[in-house]
Each structure stands twice: as structure tokens, then as C-alpha cells.
Amino acid sequence: xxxxxxPGGGPQPRVSGLHCPNCGGSITLRALGQAxxxxxxxxxxxxxxxxxxxxxxxxxxxxxxxxxxLIPLGTRGKIRGTDYEVIGFERRTITxxxxxxxxxxxxxxxxxxxxxxxxxxxxxxxxxxxxxELPSMSSSFNISPRVNYLGESYQHFQSAxxxxxxxxxxxxxxxxxxxxxxxxxxxxxxxxLSGEKMAGEVTWSIGEYVPGRDVWKxxxxxxxxxxxIGVYExxxxxxxxxxxxxxxxxxxxxxxxxxxxxGFDLFAMNxxxxxxxxxxxxxxxxxxxxxxxxxxxxxxxPSNVEVTTSTDLQNxxxxxxxxxxxxxxxxxxxxxxxxxxxxxxxxxxxxxxxxRNAAIxxxxxxxxxxxxxxxxxxxxxxxPVTYTVEVRRDVPVSSFYGIGxxxxxxxxxxxxxxxxxxxxxxxxxxxxxxxxxxxxxx
Amino acid sequence: xxxxIYMLYGLLILATVGYAQYNGWSLDTMxxxxxxxxxxxxxxxxxxxxxxxxxxxTGGK
Amino acid sequence: MTPPxxxxxxxxxxxxxxxxxxxxxxxxxxxxxxxxxxxxxxxxGKAADLPPDISPIQINAEGVYRNKSFVVIGRILYEYDxxxxxxxxxxxxxxxxxxxxxxxxxYGVSFSAKPSxxxxxxxxxQLEVGRELTWDGTTYTLSVITQAYFRGVEGExxxxxxxxxxxxxxxxxxxxxxxATLDYSDAEPALYLGEFVEFEDLKLKNLREFEGWx
Numbered sequence: 001x002x003x004x005x006x007p008g009g010g011p012q013p014r015v016s017g018l019h020c021p022n023c024g025g026s027i028t029l030r031a032l033g034q035a036x037x038x039x040x041x042x043x044x045x046x047x048x049x050x051x052x053x054x055x056x057x058x059x060x061x062x063x064x065x066x067x068x069x070l071i072p073l074g075t076r077g078k079i080r081g082t083d084y085e086v087i088g089f090e091r092r093t094i095t096x097x098x099x100x101x102x103x104x105x106x107x108x109x110x111x112x113x114x115x116x117x118x119x120x121x122x123x124x125x126x127x128x129x130x131x132x133e134l135p136s137m138s139s140s141f142n143i144s145p146r147v148n149y150l151g152e153s154y155q156h157f158q159s160a161x162x163x164x165x166x167x168x169x170x171x172x173x174x175x176x177x178x179x180x181x182x183x184x185x186x187x188x189x190x191x192x193l194s195g196e197k198m199a200g201e202v203t204w205s206i207g208e209y210v211p212g213r214d215v216w217k218x219x220x221x222x223x224x225x226x227x228x229i230g231v232y233e234x235x236x237x238x239x240x241x242x243x244x245x246x247x248x249x250x251x252x253x254x255x256x257x258x259x260x261x262x263g264f265d266l267f268a269m270n271x272x273x274x275x276x277x278x279x280x281x282x283x284x285x286x287x288x289x290x291x292x293x294x295x296x297x298x299x300x301x302p303s304n305v306e307v308t309t310s311t312d313l314q315n316x317x318x319x320x321x322x323x324x325x326x327x328x329x330x331x332x333x334x335x336x337x338x339x340x341x342x343x344x345x346x347x348x349x350x351x352x353x354x355x356r357n358a359a360i361x362x363x364x365x366x367x368x369x370x371x372x373x374x375x376x377x378x379x380x381x382x383x384p385v386t387y388t389v390e391v392r393r394d395v396p397v398s399s400f401y402g403i404g405x406x407x408x409x410x411x412x413x414x415x416x417x418x419x420x421x422x423x424x425x426x427x428x429x430x431x432x433x434x435x436x437x438x439x440x441x442x
Numbered sequence: 443x444x445x446x447i448y449m450l451y452g453l454l455i456l457a458t459v460g461y462a463q464y465n466g467w468s469l470d471t472m473x474x475x476x477x478x479x480x481x482x483x484x485x486x487x488x489x490x491x492x493x494x495x496x497x498x499x500t501g502g503k
Numbered sequence: 504m505t506p507p508x509x510x511x512x513x514x515x516x517x518x519x520x521x522x523x524x525x526x527x528x529x530x531x532x533x534x535x536x537x538x539x540x541x542x543x544x545x546x547x548g549k550a551a552d553l554p555p556d557i558s559p560i561q562i563n564a565e566g567v568y569r570n571k572s573f574v575v576i577g578r579i580l581y582e583y584d585x586x587x588x589x590x591x592x593x594x595x596x597x598x599x600x601x602x603x604x605x606x607x608x609x610y611g612v613s614f615s616a617k618p619s620x621x622x623x624x625x626x627x628x629q630l631e632v633g634r635e636l637t638w639d640g641t642t643y644t645l646s647v648i649t650q651a652y653f654r655g656v657e658g659e660x661x662x663x664x665x666x667x668x669x670x671x672x673x674x675x676x677x678x679x680x681x682x683a684t685l686d687y688s689d690a691e692p693a694l695y696l697g698e699f700v701e702f703e704d705l706k707l708k709n710l711r712e713f714e715g716w717x
Contacts, residue, residue, distance in 0.1 A: 348687025
């Protein structure tokens with residue numbers, strides 16, 4: 001450490017030693033003279049911070065609030081890489097349908113960068129600074145449906161009269177309890193553009209949503225921030241940001257699925273390895289109906305086998321018990337299929353029910369010599385049924401692609417729905433509760 | 443985050459579909475048996491005794 | 504004009520002009536406000552004590568604007584009903600003169616401008632908030648009319664500026680960072696066109712230090 005005093009013209013002592021002309025209490029000025037007004041912590045009077053005598057601007061007696069600042073005055077924190085000190089706090093209220101809504105504003109100060117603001121409403125925080133550019137709007141201050149600011153479109157959210165009902169510390173303007181401003185918010189999450197009209201002058205500020213835990217971290221506060229209630233006007237939707245990307249991902253994956261389907265269609269063996277034509281007649285007494293086919297070879301890798309039955313049924317049914325049996329290993333797959341076909345006429349015209357054909361896919365059959373055991377069943381008395389059986393090796397199964405497509409689609413639809421309900425909660429608090437939902441990033 | 447998880451999930455779906463198709467999976471239900479005797483070729487009716495789960499179809503219209 | 508170095512007619516201290524076009528300066532020792540004529544320096548009066556400095560900018564601060572470096576060589580301090588603001592006089596490295604305004608640490612750099620030929624500046628009585636005016640292809644909206652008071656001067660200025668009383672300024676904003684100021688402190692209105700800047704973009708050096716802040 002260097003014990004020598006700083007060279008001439010060095011750091012200035014902090015402005016202190018001031019006293020409230022109303023109650024005599026000591027006044028701390030944190031903004032090094034940049035503030036316009038300061039509130040006496042002792043009696044609540046608002047004093048002119050530019051006046052060496054601290055002339056009283058407004059006498060104010062309510063100095064205890066049920067709503068104290070969550071970040072105490074004098075606390076320093078880092079915002080966007082710059083140190084700021086909390087120098088002022090105010091509570092502002094709007095009344096909508098006889099219900100009061102309060103929010104809190106923290107005035108932050110850095111002697112080089114000037115003033116900045118943090119607002120808090122039900123656990124939702126915004127980092128706010130005064131606009132250096134003027135927003136452009138199609139119509140007047142508080143009825144324009146959208147305004148443009150720095151190339152981005154902001155949607156009107158709410159216009160209301162805000163009343164300042166509690167103040168603490170220093171302010172860069174001559175604050176007064178009871179002062180009213182017409183406030184209009186336009187949103188483009190995570191940003192909010194606010195116009196404040198007071199005494200004919202409109203001040204524009206731009207805010208960005210900050211999670212409470214980030215504020216706590218920036219100001220090194222103990223405990224945890226109050227939980228955020230509901231959806232705030234410019235709160236970024238956790239879903240919307242992903243919406244576009246998820247749908248692009250969906251399109252890419254669906255395309256991949258299509259390519260895969262075409263690939264398998266082109267390169268699957270899909271070869272007919274056995275065909276047989278049979279006739280099933282009723283007879284009494286019943287003879288043994290089951291029979292076996294000639295052996296056929298299933299080649300290649302273990303893959304599926306499709307057994308297709310085609311019949312000439314008319315208003316009738318047949319049930320076919322199949323067993324696909326490996327001649328050498330005795331391994332068998334046992335399955336059955338009912339084939340039925342009915343048709344007729346009624347008042348609505350002609351109708352049909354069922355199908356003359358049926359196909360079954362046998363899974364993962366190793367290569368080898370196979371035969372089919374077929375046992376048809378039907379009503380005791382029935383017209384003769386002619387049917388053919390075809391066995392195909394390694395066929396494409398289109399239902400996999402259908403299931404795959406649905407599996408890809410469901411999360412995309414889910415996130416779209418979640419996003420829409422998030423936007424719905426956001427806009428339900430606005431002046432346009434039924435306005436079309438415009439999801440960000442879409 | 444959701445995007446990455448979704449892409450991972452989607453690729454898993456694609457891999458599963460490809461794997462299922464390549465290995466010849468099926469959505470149809472069937473029973474597998476082992477050691478069906480060679481005599482079934484000569485006496486198809488005897489298969490019913492091999493396959494204990496065998497039952498006659500009783501449905502129809 | 505008086506050479507760049509002269510002596511104060513009041514106290515005899517050495518007066519050095521940093522900028523060859525300076526018209527007015529304040530003696531560092533006796534605080535006399537001096538105006539430069541072709542022959543000599545004339546004393547206009549005594550500069551009032553300025554209130555404790557609150558701006559991080561000070562005389563001799565250096566910075567860069569649009570790739571042109573500058574040195575702060577003078578200052579006018581104004582006051583209005585909500586506080587005060589500084590207009591720092593800049594000597595640009597191309598020999599020109601500019602202004603760095605600091606109003607509660609919102610910074611803007613501006614330069615004296617002339618409206619195009621045939622275009623008159625509005626009279627004070629014609630000022631109206633919301634009125635739109637176009638200079639150099641940029642449309643400005645009149646946002647506020649400020650009644651200001653002369654509070655004090657420091658250092659070198661490009662004109663004679665001393666002991667004014669109240670004066671009117673009209674601030675105009677645009678949809679970009681460009682702003683305009685109409686100055687009604689003289690008989691003829693003066694126009695300044697400028698741009699709001701970020702503190703860090705000015706890359707300022709030789710700033711005032713504040714205890715506990717870096």
C-alpha cells in the first residue's frame with residue numbers, strides 16, 4: 001500500500017455533512033451532486049439536491065413503507081460490466097378496474113456513466129436505461145399499435161397513469177410523491193420500450209428483462225429473490241426462442257426419415273420367395289384341413305418375412321393359422337389371420353366391410369430353409385374359398401416411418417402449444433387480451 | 443437447450459426406425475416356438491400338439 | 504490575432520492558447536475572463552466560482568470521436584430548473600472545434616452547423632414541441648424547450664461568451680442517435696448538430712477521479 005496522499009487534484013471526498021432543513025437529520029448524497037432531489041431518511045421531506053441549503057421541495061411524512069426496497073440504498077452491483085450504486089427507490093402504482101398494481105424502481109448511479117434503473121414487479125426485473133434514439137410510431141404517443149425502435153417492431157402492451165406513492169434516496173429529477181405520469185409500454189421480448197409523459201414531455205426508456213437471480217448475483221444479495229409470479233409483459237418465453245429451431249429441426253429430421261424410407265425401398269431385397277394357390281372347401285365329415293408347403297429359401301441377413309394372403313371371399317370369412325417353420329432348426333413363428341369381406345346395398349348406397357387380403361410381417365427371421373404350415377378354418381358349411389399365399393423376404397414396413405414421423409411431430413406440437421399458452425398469459429394482462437398471439441422468433 | 447434435446451431425441455427416433463427396418467422388426471404379434479419336430483412335414487395335424495398354446499378360431503361374423 | 508502566448512492584462516500571468524482560433528479564455532490565476540482581439544487581450548470581467556465539480560470530464564481530458572482525437576480546452580456551465588449541464592469545448596485534432604455535452608452523464612458530441620442556403624432557423628416564438636425540422640437529410644423532432652441560465656465559464660472558447668443571463672435552448676431528437684440543438688442566446692439563433700455517444704466509446708483519458716469508484 002502507498003501511504004502517501006494522492007497527488008493534487010486527486011479523489012474528492014464524498015459529499016457529506018449536509019442536514020435536512022426540516023428535521024435536521026443528516027443527509028447522505030451518493031450521486032456526488034448529479035441528483036436533482038433527495039429524500040430525507042429522517043422525516044421523509046423531499047429536498048432540492050442541487051441547492052447547497054437543500055431547500056424543501058415537498059414535505060412528506062410517510063417514511064415507513066410496508067414495501068421496503070429489496071436492494072438497500074448504497075448497495076453496489078455490476079451491470080453490464082459497470083459498477084452501479086443504488087441511490088434511490090420509488091414505488092409507483094397504476095389502478096386498473098379499481099385494482100392497484102405496484103411496481104418498484106431502483107435508481108442506480110455511476111459517476112462516469114450516469115443513471116440507470118432497475119424495476120421490479122412481482123418478482124420480474126428489468127434493466128432500464130434512457131433511450132438515445134427516438135422511437136418512430138405511426139400514430140400518437142399512447143394509441144400507436146406498434147412502434148419501431150432501432151429496427152425492431154414493438155407491440156403496444158399497456159397504457160396507464162402511474163402514480164408515485166413512495167420515495168427514498170436520490171433522483172435525477174425533481175421527484176414528488178403523488179406525481180402522475182402517463183406510461184405506455186411497447187414490448188418486444190425480452191425488451192420493453194416505455195414512454196413516460198409528464199408535463200408535456202415524453203421520455204423514452206428501453207428495458208431488458210433480467211431474472212431475479214441475476215439481480216441477486218449482480219448485487220451480491222443474501223437469500224433468494226422473490227419468486228416471479230405469472231408471465232410479465234416482456235418476459236422472454238422459454239418456448240418461443242426454441243420454436244423456430246425446433247420446427248427447422250423437425251423438417252430436417254422428417255426429411256431424414258423420408259430419405260431413409262426411400263433408401264430402404266430401393267435397397268431392401270423385397271423378393272418373392274414362395275407363392276402357392278389353394279382352395280378350401282367345406283366337407284362333412286371334416287378331413288384334416290392343415291397342410292404344409294414346399295420348402296423355400298430365405299436368404300441374406302436376418303430380416304423380416306411378409307406373408308400375404310389373397311382370397312376371393314364374398315360375404316364370408318376364413319381364418320388362416322400359419323406357422324413359418326425352419327426345416328433344419330425346428331424354430332417356428334406361429335400366427336393367424338382372419339380374412340373377411342362383406343358387401344351389400346342399403347339406404348346409403350353400396351357398402352363394403354373388411355378386405356379380401358391380409359398381410360403379416362414376421363420379425364427378424366434368420367436365413368435358412370423354411371416351409372409354411374397352413375391350417376384354414378371356416379364355417380362348417382361355406383362356399384369354396386380360393387386363396388393364394390405369397391412369402392416375401394426383407395420388405396419395407398411403412399408403419400415404422402409413420403410412427404417415427406409422429407414421434408418427431410409430438411414434441412414440436414407440444415412446444416408450439418406451450419408457447420401459445422405462454423403468449424396467451426402474457427397478453428391476458430395487456431390492453432389487448434384477445435389480440436392475435438404473435439410468438440417471438442416465428 | 444430444448445432444441446438440442448429435441449435433435450438428440452429425433453436422431454434417436456431415426457436410428458431406431460433404421461435399426462428396426464434393417465433387422466426386420468414387426469408390429470404384428472406372434473408366438474415363437476422352438477424344436478418343432480421334422481415329422482410335422484409328414485403329418486401337419488400333429489403340429490397342434492407341439493404348440494400347446496394352439497386354439498381354434500371361434501370368431502367370424 | 505494575439506499570438507498563442509500572451510500575458511494576462513490583469514495579473515501578468517502567462518496565458519497560453521492551446522487552440523489558435525480561441526476567442527476567449529480564463530486566466531488560470533486571477534480567473535479574469537479574457538477576450539482576444541487583433542492587438543491584445545482585454546479583460547471582460549471575473550469568472551464566478553464554479554460549484555464543486557461533479558462531471559468526470561475536466562479541462563485537458565482527452566478522447567476520440569469518429570477516429571478524431573480531441574482535447575477538452577473549455578467549458579460553459581448552464582443551469583436549468585432540474586439541475587445543470589456542461590458544454591465542454593473540444594479542440595479536434597483536425598483544427599476544428601466541437602462540443603461535448605454532459606447532462607447527468609448523458610453524453611453528446613456536436614458541432615456548429617449552418618442550415619442549407621435559403622433555409623432559415625425558426626424564431627424563438629415559432630418553437631413548438633413536436634415540430635419536425637430537417638437538416639442534412641435527417642428529420643429532427645423538437646422534444647423540449649429549456650429555459651437555461653449561464654452559470655460560468657472555464658478555459659478557451661471559440662466565441663465571446665460572458666455574463667449572459669437567461670437564454671432558451673430547443674432540443675431536437677431523431678430516430679437515430681443524432682440530435683440537434685437550437686441556441687437562442689444571441690440575436691441570431693445558432694444550430695448545432697450532434698450525436699449521443701456512449702461514454703466508453705469516447706475512450707476518455709485524464710478524467711476526474713472519484714473516491715471509491717474506478
